[in-house]
Amino acid sequence: MLRFMAFLAWPLIEIGLFVVIGGQIGLWATLAWVVLTGVAGVALLKFEAARGAVLIRGGLSGHALPEGAPVAGLMRALAAVLLILPGFLTDALGLLLLLPPVQTLVSGAVMSRITILRRPGQGPGARDEVINGEWVEVPPEANRRRQMPSRWTEED
Structure with missing residues (x-):
């Protein structure tokens, strides 16, 4: 309820x-403040999105993320x-x-209220089983379907 x-x-x-505050600083100053903080917020959000993409790309390529970077990025x-x-x-x-x-x-x-559950054996590289099998390379010509051309794709 609270x-x-x-x-x-x-x-x-x-x-x-x-x-x-509008009575103290005036209408135009109030409107300017609202517009300027909105523009600054959009610019900051774009910057954080680009920065987050760079961090994710770096993480996917094997680089370690800086400590606390995801949380700080979310805060910004x-x-x-x-x-x-x-x-x-x-x-x-x-x-x-x-x-x-x-x-x-x-x-x-926020982190004190979040519980992170991890199960042993999960995550990248957790499975050590090897599946043996045989394969045959199929040439592209043999892979095409052999059927009549569609009347929708025929050229007149």
């Missing part, structure tokens, strides 16, 4: 902050999404998530 109430209160807090991507969403509270949380000490605190809190 989560539901927080979910309902979030937009009300954002509207209240828009009214209070979440910060980018929060910056994209309009609102001063979401922007403040997004900017806080860009700070490494805050990332460490949040990732530690």
Whole structure:
């Protein structure tokens, strides 16, 4: 019930902050802030997506991922999404998530709630069984189907 109430209160807090801060800095400054943080969030999200792709490619080619890189990347991507969403509270949380000490605190809190189950013998290289068999190379001409051409593919 508490989560539901927080979910309902979030937009009300954002509207209240828009009214209070917008009254202090003005309409155009408020709109500029929303647009600029949205653009910054999109740019950060694109950068993190490209960086994540490079890390994944490196991991697939056998290079070890830097310690904590996936979690830090997810934190920065979440910060980018929060910056994209309009609102001063979401922007403040997004900017806080860009700070490494805050990332460490949040990732530690999240990881403490996650249980990772590993079974012995699973994963790459876990199976040592060898399957023997025989093979015959089939020439491409012999592999084609021998049937009448379709009337849909015939040229007139």
